[in-house]
Amino acid sequence: MIPGGFPEAEHRARLAACQRAMAEAGLEALLLTTEPELRYLSGFLTRFWESPTRPWFLVVPVSGDPVAVIPSIGVALMARGWIRDIRSWRSPDYRDDGIGLLAETLRECTGPRAAIGLPSGPETHLRMPMDSYHRLATSLGARRLTGDGGLLRRLRMVKSGAEIERIATACAIAGRAFAEVPALVRPGLSLAEVFRRFQIEGLRQGADWVPYLAGAAAPGGYADVISPATEAPLRAGDVLMLDTGLVHAGYFCDFDRNFSLGSPAPEVARAHARLVEATRAGAEAARPGATVADLFHAMDRIVTGGAGGSDAGRLGHGLGMQLTEAPSLIPEDHTVLEPGMVLTLEPGIALPGGKLMVHEEDIVITETGMCWLTSPAAPEIVQIPA
Template sequence: MKHTAIDIASALKPEFASEEYKQRRQRAAALMLSQGIDALLLNSEANNRYFTGHTSGRWLSRTRPIFLIITKEGAATILCSTKSEADTALMTTAGGCEIKVFGGTGHDIKPGIKGVVDELTALGLDRGRVAAELGVHHRPQLSAMAFESIREALPQLKLVDGSGLLWRARATKSVGEIDYIRTAIGVTDRMYDKVPEWLGAAESERAAFTRVGLDVLTFGAEAFGYRSVNDVTQPPGAGYTDRPIRKNSVIYIDSTCSVAGYWADFARIFAVGAPTSELEDTYKRLWDITGEEINAVRPGATINEVYSVARRATERLTGTTPTLGRVGHSIGLEIVEPPSLCEEEQWVLEPGMVFCIEPSLNSPSGSTLIAEEMVVVTETGFELLTKRATERLLRI
C-alpha cells in the first residue's frame, strides 16, 4: 500500500537537501552496476538515514523492522510496519522515496519478512542479485535466521553481502556531513575545556563518567555514545569504576557524542596533581607520535603508509619494536567505520574522508596512554578538526 502525505503543522526537517540524498543513492547505484548487483536491501538505522534522511525511534524495536530497498537505477522504497512510522518517514526524508506500509502486530517480524518478499517480487528482483548488510561492521535489525527466511521464500534470489559497497559509498563525507562532525567536535571540546574545573573534586570515576555525558548533552549533543573514564594504570577502555579519583593520578577520558547523527570521538588525558616523570615522558613521546601520524595523512596515501609512519615513529621514539593493532579509524554516522588504520589495509585516502588518529603507548611500568585527534583529508593534505591536546600533560 502506497502511503500519502498527511498535514502535520510541526514536521521534522530532513538534515540535508534532497539533491544530496539523490547523489548518495546514485553513487550506490553506480557501485551496484560495477559489481553486478541489482539492488540493496538495507535494515540498519545508519544506512537508512544516510540514503534517505529517515530517522526514527523504531530502530530500537526488533519486532517492528524498517527496510530500505535501493535499485541499481537509484530508486528507493522504504517499508514500514505502521502508518505512524510511515508518517515519520514522510517528515524526515527529503523526498524521492516511495513509502509503503506492510502492517503487523508489533510482536512478530513475519509481516516484515512478507513485506520484503512481496516488494522484491513486485520489483522483479525475486531472481536478482541483492546485497544486504551481512558482513563487516554491520548490525541490522534482522537476525541471521530472518535473512534465511527471505532466502527460503525466494529460492531464486541471490542474497549477497553488500558491506564493501556500502562502506565505499559512505567513505567520503560531503561538506554538510563534515559540518555536523565539526559541530559535534565543538561540543566535545567545550566539555573537555570544563574538565579541569571539576575533575579534581569528583568523588569517583563513576561520577566523572556521568558528568562527561551530562555536559555533552548540555552543550548541544543529540546523543552520547561510548565513554571511558579511568586511571591510566588500569586497562584502557575499562569504562569506569567506583574508584576514587586520587591525588597525583593520571586520568584518561574518551568521549563520543553526535549531532544530526554524526559523531565526534577523541580522548584527553589529565593529571590530577603531580604525575610521575615517567608518565610525563610517555605522554610527550605519544604526543610526538600522534603529530607524525597526523602529518602522514594526504590524498593518494594508503592506510598502510599512514600506519607505517606511526609504527616507525614509535620505534624511533621508544627504541623498541612495538606491537600495534590499529592506530585509528574512520568515523561518520557510526563511531567506528571502515577503514581502520592498520597494517594490512591498502585503502587509498581521498578528500572528504574523516579519521580518528589514535595511537597508544605503554609506559615502562605498564600504564597505557592513548591519544586521539580527528582529521579530514583535503585536496592538498589534511585539516585538523580537533583542538590539539596540550604538548605537555595538563596538570589540574
C-alpha cells in the first residue's frame, strides 16, 4: 500500500461512484491532473507535488480500472498502490512531456468520438502547460475534451468514515497545539517567532507537516487574515489570531483561535462571544436536508444582522485533502447537506477602525445532525498574561 493510502476497497468504492456519475454524464473517460484528484482515486500521496516541473496524469475510463500516466520518478511509489496499469516516461522531456503517451492511452480507453471530462467549475484547474493541452486536444482526433459537470467535486464533498477519521485526528493535533499557545507566547516575541513556535508545537503534537499557518496580532482586532508574519513584537492589548491547516495522513484540519494579550477591550470580548455564538448557530442549522446557504444565513444573521457577508467572500467551506474544498458557504450555494460532508464554519465580524476578527471551527454532517471535529471555543476569549 502507498503510505497514507487507503485499502483497495475504499479506492474501488470511490471509482465505482465516479464511473456511475461518468456514465450518467456521457463521459467515456476522465483526465485528472492535480494532486487531490489523482490521490482521490489512486492513493498517491507525496509531497513531491511541491515541484511544479513534471505533469502527472490519471486516466479513468467509464468502465475498467484507471491508468496512471506518470514520470518515471514516481513509478516505484505508484506501484505500491492498487493501480496496476502504470505507464511512464522520463520527465522533463522538452519535446514531449508525456503528451504522446497520454494521447495514446486516451485513444486506447475511448471510442473515436468520445467525450473526455476534465474537472470543471470552482476550485479546479488544469495542471499542465497550455501548449501541452492544445497539443493533446489536436492529437485526440474527433474526441472532445470537455468539463466533467462538477462530478468529481460532488463526489469529493462527501467523505468516507476513513477520511473523516483522518480529518478528526488532524483537528485533535491542532487542538492540542492551540492549547499550548498561552505557554508559548508572551509580549515582546515577534509574530514570526510565534509562527515558528506554533508550527513546532503542531509537529510535536503529531502533525506530519504544517502546510498552512496564517494569523495576525494587533490591538482591537486585525486588518487582514492572509498576511505573512512580520518581525514586529507582540504587545499587551493585542489580539493574536492563529489559523492553521496542518496535515495528518494526507488530510487537513482548518481552524483558528484568538487570544488576548492581557485583558481584552470590551469590544474585542463582545466580538469574540458573538463569533462563537455564530458558529454555534451554524452548527445548529447543520443537518442532512438543510442547504449550505442555510448555514451561511444562520451565521450571517448574527455577525452582520443579515447584511450578506463580508469581503472574505464566504463564511466557511469544505475541508479534506485540501485546506479548502467545495462547497462554499455563500448565499448562492444551494448544495443539500448529506452525512459525511466536512465543513468549516468561519464567521468574521467587523470592528471599529476597519479592523476585523474571524473565528473558525470544523464539523461533519451526521445522519441526524452534526458532530464537532474541533473542541469548540468558549465565548470568553483566552487571555495570555501580559
